[in-house]
Amino acid sequence: MEDLKKNDIIPLEITDITNEGNGVGRYNGIAVFVPSTAVGDVIECRIVKVKSSFCYGRAExxxxxxxxxxxxxxxxSKLCGGCSFxxxxxxxxxxxxxxFIRxxxxxxxxLSPEYLxxxxxxxxxxxxNKAQYPVAETExxxxxxxYAKRSHRVVEFTRCRLQPKIFSDIVDKIISYVNTRHIPAYDEVRLSGLLRHIYLRRGANSGEIMVCLVVTSIKKAGVFDDLVPALLDSFSDIKTVLLNENPRNTNVILGEKMKYLYGDGSIKDTMCGNTVSISPLSFYQVNTHQAELLYAMAAELAGLSENMTLLDLYCGTGTIGLSMARQVKKxxxxxxxxxxxxxxxxxxxxxxxxxxxxICGDAGKIAxxxxxxxxxxxxIIAxxxxxxxxxxxLEYMAKMSPDRIVMISCNHTTAARDCAILGELGYSCDKVMGFDLFPRTTHVECVVLMSKEK
Incomplete structure (x- = not known):
């Protein structure tokens, strides 16, 4: 790229925001992406990386x-990879x-649906209601x-504004315990150490808390024997404490093996009027109150009645389907x-x-x-x-020929792709509505109504 090179400083007006949360402007027809900017900003931009057809910049x-x-x-917020807005x-x-959704x-x-x-x-x-804190060793x-953006470098900070304050207090207590007893944190480079992540879940309505420590070896669990009474003395809402073993060199946080140190490994909450049990591996929407509004809209779009059969694909712990079960026959x-x-x-x-x-199994094979x-x-709810x-x-969802398919998605790009495929299989994309379950981040949910074409 001849027009721009690294460390050039250019005037730039930010005219749009990308799905990653970067501002974007154009200089001589070349797109320049700049983090932490807003539409309407006019900046002096330093070019920090030049690619074949675009550049990255920084607001000077x-x-x-x-x-x-x-x-x-x-x-x-400028260091952490969590919030972009x-x-x-x-x-x-x-x-x-x-x-983004449109x-x-x-x-x-x-597609040209009606946007609610x-x-x-x-x-x-x-x-x-959920947080996974990486643990590392510093000095x-x-x-x-x-984690810092696009890295596995841990930014030391527990007072995240997205998490309930009690999470910070619990994490600080655990880290103090770990350091007092010289329990080694996991080192991704050397592939050594014991404690990898601190994983917390909390019932938004019940207040019940799960503490899960992700470790490289459950056999060394004895070093945490005194942690449980220390946590229970300080936090009465903790209902279960457990270890999850993950010895692999992987970005996946949780392994498959569990050991319960206290409680039965689950907590309870209420959602859409139902009592729900949540385990470490269970999918459960992180923003309970907003998810209840999302599920209510999904039920409204589904147009349920007492003689109907409802299929809930990718059902997780059943929260969506169970919120609608009393409105249908099966x-x-x-x-x-x-x-x-x-x-x-x-x-x-x-x-x-x-x-x-x-039924437990792959969605396509079970469909x-x-x-x-x-x-x-x-x-069908998906x-x-x-x-x-x-x-x-998608093939067998269409073959079962339901009157309506309601899709809930945390990724509008794959939702649009899937709805286009369903369109080829005889379903019209009628309505789309966005729900913000993840304020201050780039993530957004949407719910889509697809109807069988007559």
Whole structure:
């Protein structure tokens, strides 16, 4: 690229925001991406990286500051990889996220649905019911915090504004214990040490707390014998403490082996009026109160009635399907993670729901099995992981010929792709609504109504 080189300083107006949260402007037709900027900013930009067709830059100074710009209220927001929008007002964040969804459905899916009004979040701080803190060693001491952007370097900081304050207090107590007893933190380079992550979950309505320590070897668990009484003395809401063993050189946080130090390895919460049991491996929306609004909209779009069969694909612990079970004749839930299915069965029993069947297995393979055994659900709810639905799932969802498919997605790009495929299989994309379950981050959920074409 002849026009720009590293360390050039150029004037740049920020005109858009990318899905990664970077501001973007154009200089002589070349896109320049700049973090921590807002639409309307006019900056002096230093070029820090030059690629074949675009550049990355850094704001050196501001000629004009956007009307939507504010000062970040977090001292590590520019270092941590968690929040990308602490420098703009929340109304602008919602506009940006709504635009993310619209662009994906129109550009990727080539779809033209009705867009329902975007649902912002009432509480933009302290909303998370789950946190996973990496542990590292600095100057001979264990430290805890969050990974810096695009790295595995731990930024030492536990007072995250997205987490409830009690999480910070618990983590500080654990790190103090670890350092007092000289328990080695995991070293990713040397592949040595014991404590890798501190993983916490909390029932947003019940207040019950789970403490899970991810370690390289459960056989060395004896060093934590005195931690449990110390935690219980300070935090009465802790209902279970457990160890998770992960000896592998991997970015995946949790391993498969568990050891319970206190309690039965689960906590309880209420969601959509149902009591739910949550284990470490269970999927459970991190923003409970906003998820309840999302599920209510999904139920409204589903148009359920008492003579219907509802298929809940990627059902996790059953929270979505069970919230709708009393409105239908039969509920079938499908999930590949066995502990989540176990939780779903417990959740159904605990709430007196007797019309639910839960099956453990891959969504596509079970959808095919259900089709072959003659199941013809009236409505299908699909809530896949970020990668979206696989081809087999989409094929057999359409073959079962439900009147409506309601998709809940944490990735609007894969949702748009999947809805376009369903369009080729006979379903129209009617309505899309965005929900902000992750304020101050780039993540956003959406719910989509697909209807069988007559």
């Amino acid at each position: 100074s501001y000629t004009v500051r956007s009307d939507t710009r504010i000062e970040s209220d977090c001292p590590v 602490r420098h703009i007002i929340y109304e602008e964040e919602c506009r940006i996220k709504d635009n 662009e994906s459905f129109e550009r990727i899916g080539k 009004p975007f649902s912002g979040c009432k509480d933009i701080d302290l909303y998370r 001979g001491k264990a430290v805890c915090g969050f 509920l079938i839930g499908v999930e590949i993670i066995q502990p989540a299915i176990d939780n779903a069965v417990v959740n159904a029993k605990a709430n007196g729901i007797e019309n639910a069947e839960f 095919k099995l259900l089709y072959e055994r003659g199941e013809r659900p009236d409505v 809530d896949p992981a970020r990668r979206g639905c696989d081809g087999e799932s």
